[in-house]
Structures are given as C-alpha cells and as structure tokens.
Amino acid sequence: MNWLEWSSLDLQSRRAALLRPVQQVSAATRDAVAGLLSEVRERGDVALREITARFDKVALESFEVGEEEFAAAEAAVPAQLKSAMREAAERIEAFHRAGMAQPYAVETAPGVVCERIVRPVRRVGLYVPAGSAPLPSTALMLGIPARLGGCGEVLLCTPPRTDGSADPAVLVAARLTGVSRVLKLGGAQAVAAMAFGTETIGKCDKIFGPGNSYVTEAKQQVARSAAVAIDMPAGPSEVLVIADAGANPAFVAADLLSQAEHGPDSQVLLLSDDARLLSAVELELESQLAVLPRAAIARDALAASRLIRVESLEQAFAISNEYAPEHLILALREPRQWLHKVEAAGSVFLGDFTPEALGDYCSGTNHVLPTSGAAAAYSGVSVSSFQNFVSVQSASREGIAGIGACAVTLARAEGLDAHANAVVLRMQEAAA
Numbered sequence: 001m002n003w004l005e006w007s008s009l010d011l012q013s014r015r016a017a018l019l020r021p022v023q024q025v026s027a028a029t030r031d032a033v034a035g036l037l038s039e040v041r042e043r044g045d046v047a048l049r050e051i052t053a054r055f056d057k058v059a060l061e062s063f064e065v066g067e068e069e070f071a072a073a074e075a076a077v078p079a080q081l082k083s084a085m086r087e088a089a090e091r092i093e094a095f096h097r098a099g100m101a102q103p104y105a106v107e108t109a110p111g112v113v114c115e116r117i118v119r120p121v122r123r124v125g126l127y128v129p130a131g132s133a134p135l136p137s138t139a140l141m142l143g144i145p146a147r148l149g150g151c152g153e154v155l156l157c158t159p160p161r162t163d164g165s166a167d168p169a170v171l172v173a174a175r176l177t178g179v180s181r182v183l184k185l186g187g188a189q190a191v192a193a194m195a196f197g198t199e200t201i202g203k204c205d206k207i208f209g210p211g212n213s214y215v216t217e218a219k220q221q222v223a224r225s226a227a228v229a230i231d232m233p234a235g236p237s238e239v240l241v242i243a244d245a246g247a248n249p250a251f252v253a254a255d256l257l258s259q260a261e262h263g264p265d266s267q268v269l270l271l272s273d274d275a276r277l278l279s280a281v282e283l284e285l286e287s288q289l290a291v292l293p294r295a296a297i298a299r300d301a302l303a304a305s306r307l308i309r310v311e312s313l314e315q316a317f318a319i320s321n322e323y324a325p326e327h328l329i330l331a332l333r334e335p336r337q338w339l340h341k342v343e344a345a346g347s348v349f350l351g352d353f354t355p356e357a358l359g360d361y362c363s364g365t366n367h368v369l370p371t372s373g374a375a376a377a378y379s380g381v382s383v384s385s386f387q388n389f390v391s392v393q394s395a396s397r398e399g400i401a402g403i404g405a406c407a408v409t410l411a412r413a414e415g416l417d418a419h420a421n422a423v424v425l426r427m428q429e430a431a432a
Contacts, residue, residue, distance in 0.1 A: 003270075003278045003307035006315065018323050020372055021265045021304040022213045022236050033188045033217045040192035045199050051189040058164045063200070065166055065182040070175060073168035085173055088362035089140050095364030096145050100383045111399025115392040120150035123202065124386060125194030125228075126179070127209030128158040130186065132297070133262070134167035141366050141381065142208050143177025149386030154179050155204060157194060159186025187211075188218035195222035203228070208381060210234040210368055213265055231385050232370045232378040236265040239356055240325035240345075242316045242338075243281075245274035247331035248352055252277075253284035255329055256305070257298050258357050264300030269323070270307045271316040278307050317341040324376040326369045327356045344376040397430040404430075 004017055039047040045063075053059050105115040126142040129135050139156065146154050156179050158170050166184050174182050183201065185193055191211075197203030206229040207219060216235030223230045239259040243252050256268040272278050285302070289295045310316045317338070320328060324344035332338055335350040342348055346369030349356050360367045370378035395403070404427040411419035 003282070003309055006271075006308050006310045006319070017306050017308065018269070018319070020236075020238065020267050021301075022216070022372060026213065026217065029213050029217050030221075033214055033221060036188040037192045037195075037218060037221060040189055040198065041196045045201075048185065048189055048193060048198065051187075052160065052185065055187060055189075056160050057162055058160050060160060060164055060184060063183040063185055065171060065184060069165060070171055073166075073171035074175075076168040077172045081169060082172060084362070085136065085140065085169075085176055088137070089144060089176055091362055091364035092140055092144050092366070093148065096148055096366070096383050100148065101387070101389070109399060109403050111396035111401075112403055113394050117390050117392055119388045119390055120152065121206050121386050121388060122151070123153040123205045124151045124155070125204035125207045126154065126156040127190060127194075127207065127211055127215060128156060128170055128174075129209075129211050129215070130159045130161075130167045130170055131212070131263075132294075134158075134170055136167070136169035136173035137361050137367065138209060139170050139173035139179070140177060141368050143174060143179045145366070145381060145383045146208075146386050147178045148383045151386050153202070153204075154181065155194065155202070156182045157185045157190035158182065159190075160184035188214045191215060191218035191222060195228040205229065206231070206386075208368065208385065210237075210371075212236060212263060216371075231368065231381055233372055233374040234368055235371045236267070237262040237327075238267045238269075238325055238371055239327040239329060240269040240271065240320050240323060241329040241331055242313065242320060243270060243272045243274075243277055243331035244313065244333060245272075245277055246333050247272070247277055249277060249280035249284045250288075251352055251355070252281050252329075252331055253288055255331075255356055256281070256285065256302075257288055257292060258355065258360075259327065260298040260301035260305065261292065261294040262297075262301070264297055265304075266301040268301065268305040269325070271310050271319060272308075273310050273312055273316065275309055278309055281307065313338065314341070320345070324370075324373045326371045326375060327359070329354075329356055346370050346375045346380050400426045401430045 036051060101118060103117045105113055108114050124146055128138045156174050158166050166182060193201045194204040194207050208231040213235055216233055219230045222228050237259050241252055241255055259266050259268050270281060289298060292298055321343040326346040328345040329349045330338055331352060347359050347365055359365050366381045368381040404423045407423045408420045
C-alpha cells in the first residue's frame with residue numbers, strides 16, 4: 001500500500017481516497033437484490049429453497065433448526081469456546097443493562113402529566129453472518145439486548161453450511177442468549193423472509209444484524225418499502241486509525257488487518273502526521289500478511305484501503321468526522337484528551353492496548369455498528385434498539401383549563417379550527 005499526502009490531493013482525489021468499495025458496487029447489486037426480494041415475496045418457501053440451493057449449494061426441506069441439531073452443536077463446540085462465550089456474554093449484558101432507558105413522568109403544568117413508557121418490539125429478526133467466517137459473537141451481540149429489551153418473539157437467521165447444518169458455535173451462542181428459534185437462511189433471501197414472512201416463517205417488525213453488501217442492500221430496500229424496520233445500515237466492516245509518531249507499527253498493522261480479513265469489500269484507513277510511522281506500518285502489513293491464513297481476502301480489502309499522511313492530528317479528526325467510520329482507533333499518546341474531537345463514529349478504541357478486536361468479542365460494547373458513513377446519524381445496537389418509547393399524557397379539568405388557551409391560539413394560527421374546537425368544548429365543560 002502506497003501512502004498518500006492529503007495536502008497534495010485535490011477535492012476529487014480526496015473523495016476518491018475515502019470512497020468505500022461497497023459504494024462502487026451498490027448500483028450493480030441493487031437490481032440483483034430487488035429480484036431476490038421479489039422472488040421470496042411472491043413465492044415464499046419455494047423461492048427460499050431455490051435460492052438457497054443456488055447460492056448455498058444445499059437442498060433444504062426445512063429451514064428450522066431442531067432440538068437434535070441444537071444438541072449436536074452443544075456436543076461439538078469445545079468447552080473452552082463455550083466458556084469464552086459465557087464470559088463474553090456476562091460483560092455484554094453488564095454493559096447493556098447499565099444503559100437501559102427508564103420510563104419517566106413529569107407534571108408540565110398543574111393537572112397535566114406527560115409520560116414516556118417503554119415497550120418491547122414484539123417480533124424481531126436477527127441476522128448472523130456465517131459465510132467464510134461464522135460469527136457466533138454476533139449472536140451474542142444481538143440476542144442479549146433482545147432479551148433485555150423484553151422482545152416476545154425472536155427469530156435468528158444464519159446461512160447453512162454445505163452439509164445442510166448451521167454453524168454449531170452460532171447455535172450454542174443463540175441458546176446462550178435465550179434465542180430458541182433459528183432458521184438456516186442467509187443473504188438477501190433471509191432478509192426477505194423476515195421482512196415479508198412466508199408459509200412457515202412469521203413476518204418480523206424489525207430486522208437486526210450486519211452482513212455483506214447484499215444483506216445491507218436488502219435491509220435498506222425492505223425498509224424503504226415500509227415492509228419492516230431495520231436497526232441501521234450495517235454492511236462491510238471498516239476501521240479508521242489515527243496514529244501519532246509514538247504508535248506501535250505492529251499494533252496498528254494488526255488492527256488494520258483484523259478488519260481487512262473480514263471480506264474483500266471491507267476497508268481500512270490509517271491517518272498519521274508522521275511519515276516514518278506510515279512507512280513502518282507498510283512493512284508490518286507485508287510481514288503479518290505473510291503468515292495470515294486469510295491473506296488473500298485481506299489483500300483484496302487492502303487494495304481499496306489507504307494510508308494517508310496528514311499535516312496535523314486536527315486534520316486527521318476532521319477527515320475522520322467526514323468519513324464517519326464504523327470503528328475508530330485512537331493510537332495516540334493521550335487518546336482521551338482527543339476524544340472530544342470525535343463527532344461521528346460507531347465505536348471508539350482508546351490507546352495502544354485497546355484493539356478493535358476486544359469490542360468485536362468481549363469488552364462488553366456492541367459490535368453491530370453503522371457503516372458506510374451512517375455513523376454520522378445512527379448509533380450501534382443497544383437495548384433501546386429493541387424497544388419502542390410511547391408518550392402518554394393526561395389532563396384533568398384543572399389541566400385543560402390551565403393550558404387549553406395555548407392550544408386554541410396555536411390551532412387557530414394554523415387554520416385548524418377542529419383542533420381548536422376539541423379543546424374549547426372541554427374548557428367550557430371544565431369551567432361549568
């Protein structure tokens with residue numbers, strides 16, 4: 001990877017340097033995804049079987065994971081991995097429980113009480129990727145806040161393996177969170193099944209989870225059609241690292257590669273004001289790639305990634321805020337002193353000993369995060385993502401008498417006389 005001098009780039013070159021791979025192919029995937037969604041919507045389970053055979057190379061009569069397969073998964077997953085998942089689950093629950101929203105009520109005027117009550121989203125669908133790298137950690141990240149949120153029906157979809165089974169670790173993680181209904185469905189077809197419902201699969205109210213560009217496009221299309229709500233655009237993984245001269249090149253390279261190995265459409269960026277650090281990271285990338293099992297995937301991702309020399313750390317933060325990365329690593333000597341500069345990021349990692357991988361697995365924060373610049377307006381998954389917040393108000397005779405005139409004045413100013421009349425009638429009754 002050759003590094004770029006930000007100050008020497010014109011506006012068009014700067015935009016090109018920060019262009020995500022998925023943005024370059026989104027037009028090509030749009031029609032394909034629309035076709036898959038239409039197939040499932042029109043032909044239900046039949047279409048799901050055909051699409052699964054086409055893409056996953058397996059013929060499934062039933063998509064549902066039965067008790068026998070759950071039991072086999074429990075037996076197949078090593079004790080050490082199950083212990084690590086339980087340990088991670090405890091920290092994920094502790095973090096998410098601490099941030100749970102609470103109902104509240106306030107008397108805004110004498111006799112007028114306004115409240116906000118919390119209700120769970122009734123039916124939710126969770127998508128857990130399991131392509132070249134199954135992600136049981138995602139089952140934890142979605143299943144735990146869904147349980148804390150009190151969701152009544154939780155459905156989890158994960159792609160089948162070529163032998164027709166689901167990944168055992170994903171099944172164990174799902175059960176660990178309390179999810180008992182798992183379907184062997186992947187890609188855009190899984191999103192379609194959860195969004196529209198089929199003969200055997202119930203329609204969900206909201207869909208959660210990360211995925212490749214096809215899954216992300218499918219989520220956005222079903223959301224635009226008003227078929228279902230989604231958590232956020234959560235597509236191909238990305239990381240942006242801001243590093244100073246004191247950063248450890250090996251650490252920085254490892255962080256870049258940890259995201260690059262997710263998939264060829266992932267993107268990693270390094271911004272630094274130190275040329276020597278950039279050169280050292282280049283060398284480390286090649287050294288670590290040489291022994292990386294997923295080196296071919298990482299190299300594809302690095303082809304669309306950038307090392308950029310900036311004039312100052314202030315400039316680096318300005319670029320980062322425009323890019324709005326999913327993951328932001330501050331490999332700085334005093335990282336917390338720079339935290340106030342962060343305006344848009346899915347999750348931030350402070351200092352040399354906080355690799356992004358901790359957040360992926362077991363620090364406690366959620367790794368289902370907005371991508372493709374969506375962090376400028378969206379937040380990562382939390383318990384609140386699985387809840388609705390309903391406002392409630394009540395007014396007594398004293399209350400309507402006290403604030404009714406305000407409503408009448410505003411209603412008449414807007415030319416909405418029926419609104420005004422609904423208040424006036426009650427004010428007259430209250431006065432009587």
